[in-house]
Amino acid sequence: xxxxxxxxxxxxxxxxxxxxxxxxxxxxxxxxxxxxxxxxxxxxxxxxxxxxxxxxxxxxxxxxxxxxxxxxxxxxxxxxxxxxxxxxxxxxxxxxxxxxxxxxxxxxxxxxxxxxxxxxxxxxxxxxxxxxxxxxxxxxxxxxxxxxxxxxxxxxxxxxxxxxxxxxxxxxxxxxxxxxxxxxxxxxxxxxxxxxxxxxxxxxxxxxxxxxxxxxxxxxxxxxxxxxxxxxxxxxxxxxxxxxxxxxxxxxxxxxxxxxxxxxxxxxxxxxxxxxxxxxxxxxxxxxxxxxxxxxxxxxxxxxxxxxxxxxxxxxxxxxxxxxxxxxxxxxxxxxxxxxxxxxxxxxxxxxxxxxxxxxxxxxxxxxxxxxxxxxxxxxxxxxxxxxxxxxxxxxxxxxxxxxxxxxxxxxxxx
Amino acid sequence: xxxxxxxxxxxxxxxxxxxxxxxxxxxxxxxxxxxxxxxxxxxxxxxxxxxxxxxxxxxxxxxxxxxxxxxxxxxxxxxxxxxxxxxxxxxxxxxxxxxxxxxxxxxxxxxxxxxxxxxxxxxxxxxxxxxxxxxxxxxxxxxxxxxxxxxxxxxxxxxxxxxxxxxxxxxxxxxxxxxxxxxxxxxxxxxxx
Numbered sequence: 089x090x091x092x093x094x095x096x097x098x099x100x101x102x103x104x105x106x107x108x109x110x111x112x113x114x115x116x117x118x119x120x121x122x123x124x125x126x127x128x129x130x131x132x133x134x135x136x137x138x139x140x141x142x143x144x145x146x147x148x149x150x151x152x153x154x155x156x157x158x159x160x161x162x163x164x165x166x167x168x169x170x171x172x173x174x175x176x177x178x179x180x181x182x183x184x185x186x187x188x189x190x191x192x193x194x195x196x197x198x199x200x201x202x203x204x205x206x207x208x209x210x211x212x213x214x215x216x217x218x219x220x221x222x223x224x225x226x227x228x229x230x231x232x233x234x235x236x237x238x239x240x241x242x243x244x245x246x247x248x249x250x251x252x253x254x255x256x257x258x259x260x261x262x263x264x265x266x267x268x269x270x271x272x273x274x275x276x277x278x279x280x281x282x283x284x285x286x287x288x289x290x291x292x293x294x295x296x297x298x299x300x301x302x303x304x305x306x307x308x309x310x311x312x313x314x315x316x317x318x319x320x321x322x323x324x325x326x327x328x329x330x331x332x333x334x335x336x337x338x339x340x341x342x343x344x345x346x347x348x349x350x351x352x353x354x355x356x357x358x359x360x361x362x363x364x365x366x367x368x369x370x371x372x373x374x375x376x377x378x379x380x381x382x383x384x385x386x387x388x389x390x391x392x393x394x395x396x397x398x399x400x401x402x403x404x405x406x407x408x409x410x411x412x413x414x415x416x417x418x419x420x421x422x423x424x425x426x427x428x429x430x431x432x433x434x435x436x437x438x439x440x441x442x443x444x445x446x447x448x449x450x451x452x453x454x455x456x457x458x459x460x461x462x463x464x465x466x467x468x469x470x471x472x473x474x475x476x477x478x479x480x481x482x483x484x485x486x487x488x489x490x491x492x493x494x495x496x497x498x499x500x501x502x503x
Numbered sequence: 504x505x506x507x508x509x510x511x512x513x514x515x516x517x518x519x520x521x522x523x524x525x526x527x528x529x530x531x532x533x534x535x536x537x538x539x540x541x542x543x544x545x546x547x548x549x550x551x552x553x554x555x556x557x558x559x560x561x562x563x564x565x566x567x568x569x570x571x572x573x574x575x576x577x578x579x580x581x582x583x584x585x586x587x588x589x590x591x592x593x594x595x596x597x598x599x600x601x602x603x604x605x606x607x608x609x610x611x612x613x614x615x616x617x618x619x620x621x622x623x624x625x626x627x628x629x630x631x632x633x634x635x636x637x638x639x640x641x642x643x644x645x646x647x648x649x650x651x652x653x654x655x656x657x658x659x660x661x662x663x664x665x666x667x668x669x670x671x672x673x674x675x676x677x678x679x680x681x682x683x684x685x686x687x688x689x690x691x692x693x694x695x696x
Contacts, residue, residue: 093679094672094675094676094678094679095675097675097678097679097682098660098675098678101653101654101678102659102660105653105654105657126686127679127682127683127686130682130685130686130689131653131654133635134635134650134654134685135654137635137636137639138639138650138651138654138655141636142540142544142655143544143547143553144540144543144544145543145556145557145560149543149554149557149560149561150536150539150540152557152561153539153557153560153561153564154532154536154539156561156565157531157532157535157561157564157568158528158531158532160565160568160569161526161528161531161568164526164568164569165526
């Protein structure tokens with residue numbers, strides 16, 4: 089035989105290290121080759137050493153591995169069931185999809201289809217029946233998972249029938265509340281409609297890991313959406329316009345018109361009575377030019393004078409300060425022509441300009457600077473009609489706000 | 504000519520296998536309890552990381568469950584089949600963890616062999632011969648696997664060859680070299696400096 093040394097060694101090792109069941113066979117004689125015998129002896133020592141020194145896995149690792157195996161086995165069993173169910177002629181696609189990989193996908197598609205069905209069902213009664221049906225299906229699925237001892241996570245909806253300690257009974261099925269769900273469950277009471285996240289274990293346990301009370305209002309009924317949609321804006325309106333009204337959601341439609349309550353905001357703008365203050369300012373400029381400005385101030389008076397029975401009063405600057413007079417001026421701008429007659433001709437021009445408050449400043453601006461425009465703001469007395477604004481004369485310092493005369497056009501409206 | 508009746512163990516193994524094919528949980532639990540420690544020990548000869556060896560061993564049984572339908576006992580008994588799955592799982596793991604993914608496993612093993620052989624000459628301290636356990640650690644991973652399967656598991660060279668995807672001749676050579684290296688490590692005393 090031309091066996092190599094490796095071949096002979098292998099045969100000798102087979103003979104020396106054969107399993108125990110063959111031990112009845114007479115032992116082979118040790119190899120004649122001393123090197124071969126030495127290596128066989130070493131192999132025997134090695135076997136003994138390895139047997140002694142063999143490391144064993146930890147009990148925890150074995151337990152983990154066994155659990156994994158059992159879960160895989162359960163999945164394989166359910167996959168086989170699904171394949172058997174789909175193996176009917178024509179259901180080859182289902183059989184292909186029925187594998188473990190696609191099963192979760194199919195299930196999620198099923199859930200999505202249910203949601204679509206619900207959202208497309210407008211009849212409340214039919215819709216409610218459908219919901220009940222789906223709830224029943226979910227609960228039945230959970231029970232099946234429990235019986236099959238399959239590890240899974242799903243969500244069911246239903247009505248709480250009873251809740252005591254760490255058990256909640258939803259639509260006839262009892263769930264043990266996981267510690268994580270105890271907090272949520274504290275707010276749940278019998279009769280509530282809840283969504284429960286359920287986890288089933290391979291040991292047949294069923295635990296509710298999350299319990300959430302469903303809010304009835306956000307029902308996605310299509311017909312309800314317009315109501316809800318209109319309701320939201322009305323809420324906004326009521327909030328901003330009249331805070332006291334938001335309690336009346338039924339008037340939502342009317343509430344929007346109440347947005348016209350924005351007039352309530354006008355008081356805000358009226359709060360900016362500076363215009364009226366300007367009316368009071370008009371005297372100020374009249375004071376400054378007292379030497380000659382009294383005349384320039386006269387234009388401002390001219391309106392007031394128009395209101396006044398006598399033009400003589402117009403000479404008295406103090407009178408021009410009186411808001412009541414200015415108010416009158418706005419009321420009867422038609423009288424201004426009369427005033428134009430009585431006093432100075434230049435003044436007659438001005439009244440015509442006064443309606444155009446913005447122009448007046450330019451005219452008067454020649455003789456007396458920009459302040460005269462403020463005096464032209466005298467027409468603004470239209471606001472002075474609001475007595476509340478009158479008291480603000482304390483703001484004369486704001487005479488710098490003369491640009492506001494642009495609002496003076498209002499008097500023209502008075503026309 | 505008489506035909507020896509199958510042993511009780513063989514009958515039990517066949518029954519166990521049939522039950523396992525039917526996805527019987529009890530059968531799989533028995534297989535797991537019987538083989539998990541052996542598969543773990545085999546993997547540990549290569550990865551040297553207990554936690555990793557435990558995880559890989561668990562993978563082996565899940566993979567076996569998936570492949571049981573295609574398993575046919577053609578003289579390749581269940582234990583050898585499981586060791587084959589373990590070797591494949593190990594190969595996958597090594598390929599994923601190795602930086603050079605294009606290398607063949609043989610090349611990787613050779614590389615490891617070289618690196619380990621370089622340290623093979625590491626001499627024991629205190630001027631004493633190396634003990635058997637420490638000497639085993641000095642073998643390269645492939646040699647360790649062969650030694651484990653051959654002497655610890657009692658598998659034949661042919662079975663080991665099928666498990667490791669090598670020829671029987673290659674296994675015999677590996678076995679010889681491993682024993683020779685061990686002998687040298689155990690007998691030679693370190694040279695004093």
